[in-house]
């Protein structure tokens with residue numbers, strides 16, 4: 096029987112609950128957002144006792160299906176003040192699913208100053224007092240837990256930034272190589288820190304495992320699905336070879352690579368930080384150009400990046416981080432960016448929010464443009480040690496802008512805008528504005544169709560078709576985020592007709608259900624509307640569905656594009 | 672007839688055994704398709720064609736000093 100684990104920190108009790116029938120068919124984002132919307136008062140303080148932190152594996156997590164091992168985390172976000180879902184690879188989702196944990200809900204707040212950890216196993220969940228690992232970085236915590244509990248232990252952990260409850264804090268999940276992947280955005284690490292949970296360990300020894308209603312049908316659908324993933328040139332070849340960082344040169348060429356805190360659309364140092372250069376560097380130093388963030392990923396967009404001496408430096412080195420510290424902060428040394436990436440992973444801080452915060456800090460004159468060494472120093476000595484400056488930068492781009500009187504602050508709902516300029520890639524601007532998550536490219540990745548010619552072509556510089564494109568992608572993404580699938584399955588799903596039906600067939604075979612394509616679209620719509628209703632009840636309004644003013648007034652080179660959607664046009668997004 | 676000069680930029684594995692960036696002379700009226708085939712690339716291999724930073728069709732003709740950028744089908748996010 097599937098179960099809900101509930102941890103109440105007010106009185107340090109735990110419970111195993113039956114799954115209510117209305118939650119039984121939900122997983123991942125659909126489930127975390129439904130639970131948050133139902134149980135969290137929208138106007139509560141995100142770091143107070145009334146917020147809840149919810150984890151849920153996707154519907155297909157734990158099965159043999161490719162790329163299904165994503166774990167969703169949800170809560171009210173201390174960064175945006177709205178609802179948040181963030182999903183990640185690593186080993187935890189599959190362990191949850193094998194243990195038949197439908198969701199873990201952490202609520203309340205401990206009295207006193209003590210810190211705790213949670214241990215999950217086949218019996219349920221228990222609470223322990225924690226002292227020894229406090230203040231440590233993520234890597235040290237994982238090493239300690241692996242020597243204590245064995246190599247196979249699952250770990251969900253916050254670093255020092257989460258302990259400080261800064262709004263850029265993330266939650267990290269151990270990956271199959273003992274490194275980490277992160278629930279990056281929206282400050283969920285601060286919520287975990289506010290509940291004074293340093294880490295959650297998972298032991299799936301003796302787990303009952305997954306039950307598949309129709310194994311034959313599942314196997315057949317899974318074969319079709321995996322073939323689509325392998326056949327599509329993006330998921331089959333592009334991502335495995337160059338990772339996501341291949342985008343540096345593409346966005347540079349298209350004039351959509353935000354540069355010098357969103358002042359220009361092209362970066363003269365693009366060749367030094369691009370995916371092609373990174374690939375050659377990784378190979379020359381004996382790293383791994385391809386690597387999966389969870390077992391069962393057949394795309395493997397991740398990589399292992401070594402330093403000059405061939406020693407491990409970082410992994411999961413993504414386009415968004417490289418863009419953020421590279422083009423956006425004018426840092427041209429890939430090694431400095433890799434170093435910063437590794438420090439951010441260890442501190443447990445979102446690399447997108449933080450990179451954009453550094454861009455605003457450079458604009459404010461706090462450090463020179465392009466100074467990668469100083470970025471690493473500030474990360475270690477200011478943010479890591481919790482100095483006043485470190486806490487300001489660690490609270491995100493909006494906080495830096497407010498503290499230092501900067502007007503060019505690229506945020507929506509106070510969450511930093513990632514690596515695609517909305518003036519020259521207009522579809523993504525609609526996603527930034529309207530996503531209930533705040534500025535989030537993954538919520539409706541119009542880059543596919545605006546730039547990459549996947550799922551058709553919609554001219555990135557024109558307004559035509561962008562609202563519809565973003566809406567359709569956001570609906571589909573909300574549904575995909577509920578399956579446990581990595582969002583990169585969207586590339587084949589947009590182009591290969593068998594791919595989505597195979598995904599739905601797998602869900603049906605897994606649960607003995609009979610969902611149609613329309614049901615899945617309706618699920619996506621319901622999720623978005625549930626999330627939006629939470630935000631409105633929390634006090635956000637249509638005025639929060641807007642880009643900052645400078646995108647309208649400052650044209651971005653080379654196309655001299657400006658953001659030219661009217662408020663009415665943006666609000667029409669919600670007409671569904 | 673005067674020749675025109677086009678800067679060609681190649682990306683990802685298109686660079687292997689070719690070049691990153693080169694300026695080549697062509698007969699006036701040359702289109703993207705002809706240049707792609709002339710580089711020994713198959714039309715099916717090319718995912719994105721941009722001329723001066725804007726998406727272009729295979730039929731688009733190039734002018735003096737245009738920049739043609741060619742990408743295989745790749746992606747990220």
Ligand code: SF4
Nearest residue numbers: 388392394395396581
């Ligand atoms: S494609 Fe990348 S992000 Fe997606 S599951 Fe694989 S390694 Fe993780």
